[in-house]
Amino acid sequence: MKTNKEYPATHSMATSWFAVDAEGNVGIIEFEDNGPVPTDIVPETECSDSIICEAICADSKERISFEPDQVLSLMRNSISAKEYLKNKVHQPIITDSLIEIDSDRLPELLKAASHCANNKLIPLLPEKGIYYIDFWYNYIDKSSIKTDENLSEQIYNDLFENNVIKRIIQICFDFDFCDNDIPGVVQPSDIPFAQMLQDYSNGEIEMIRLPHCTDVKFQQLGLELKQKIIRLPFKFNDISKFRIEDFYPDSKEY
Structure with a gap:
């Protein structure tokens, strides 16, 4: 020691x-x-x-x-796009979250993902429209051209307002407060x-x-x-x- x-x-x-x-x-x-x-x-x-x-x-x-049942467990406490827009701090950033999308709207999600080179979009259960998402707006992209922050904000907000994203949950939990069942946040019992x-x-x-x-x-x-x-x-x-x-x-x- x-x-x-x-x-x-x-x-x-x-x-x-x-x-x-x-x-x-x-x-x-x-x-x-x-x-x-x-x-x-x-x-x-x-x-x-x-x-x-x-x-x-x-x-x-x-x-x-992850197995399908494990992914679905992580999504248990997810909230609707309407709830997310009502409660979130207004900013064009989606951090460390799982989303469920309407699979027919995947091209719109891919468009948002491609808007900044630092964005992350990982399929976890694509047959059910579930992805990991981490979207930022204000980094320098691979061409050294700064992304248009106003355009990013509109693209990201459209994911919710146009019902591309059906449900969302943030991967942010604390073992010390594991009994607080906060909507839209992964709970320790669900990991x-x-x-x-x-x-x-x-x-x-x-x-x-x-x-x-x-x-x-x-x-x-x-x-x-x-x-x-x-x-x-x-x-x-x-x-x-x-x-x-x-x-x-x-x-x-x-």
């Missing part, structure tokens, strides 16, 4: 990464501010929702191949991973929630994710708390 190094801003930092149990079920461990983290596995500081988004957008070596949270005071990791849907399995991970995952020798269902340093002695402490 490495304890002799100072890390800045420790009370605003958390690190999350994937773990697999003895049955091949994949979970997420969220390491809080001052607990030990395996140094040779966890690549960088991330929050739990961001590593899911990155795994969706990654190339095949690091991507997670297809066992969930573990490190105790802030003593470094113990507690099993806080098992998903309502089917767990992601080890074989659904891309090759590089399989190599970097934290491996634990027990079943998630059989344990309530554990210490990561008991299994990974070479861990750093924030």
Whole structure:
């Protein structure tokens, strides 16, 4: 255990990464501010929702191949386009969200996706019109020509106002507030991973929630994710708390 190094801003930092149990079920461990983290596995500081988004957008070596029921579970708390327009902060940005579209309107979605080189559009369940979307408007594109922000705003708003997008949900959740069923935001119980949270005071990791849907399995991970995952020798269902340093002695402490 490495304890002799100072890390800045420790009370605003958390690190999350994937773990697999003895049955091949994949979970997420969220390491809080001052607990030990395996140094040779966890690549960088991330929050739990961001590593899911990155795994969706990654190339095949690091991507997670979600099963249809897992995708539908992530969409459970979605809201209509009308609700989204009523509640959102008015800006031509759609960040880290899952959408359901009218499949006949796919060309309009592709047009919006192509408007900025930094936009991300990933099919998750295209036969049901479900995509991951992350659209921005104010970056320099590949031709070094700044995108027209007013045009972007109109194109993105048209996705809702013209009923291209039927439903939307943002991948943004917090294990510490997992009982707040906020419409339009993914809930921890709907993500297809066992969930573990490190105790802030003593470094113990507690099993806080098992998903309502089917767990992601080890074989659904891309090759590089399989190599970097934290491996634990027990079943998630059989344990309530554990210490990561008991299994990974070479861990750093924030």
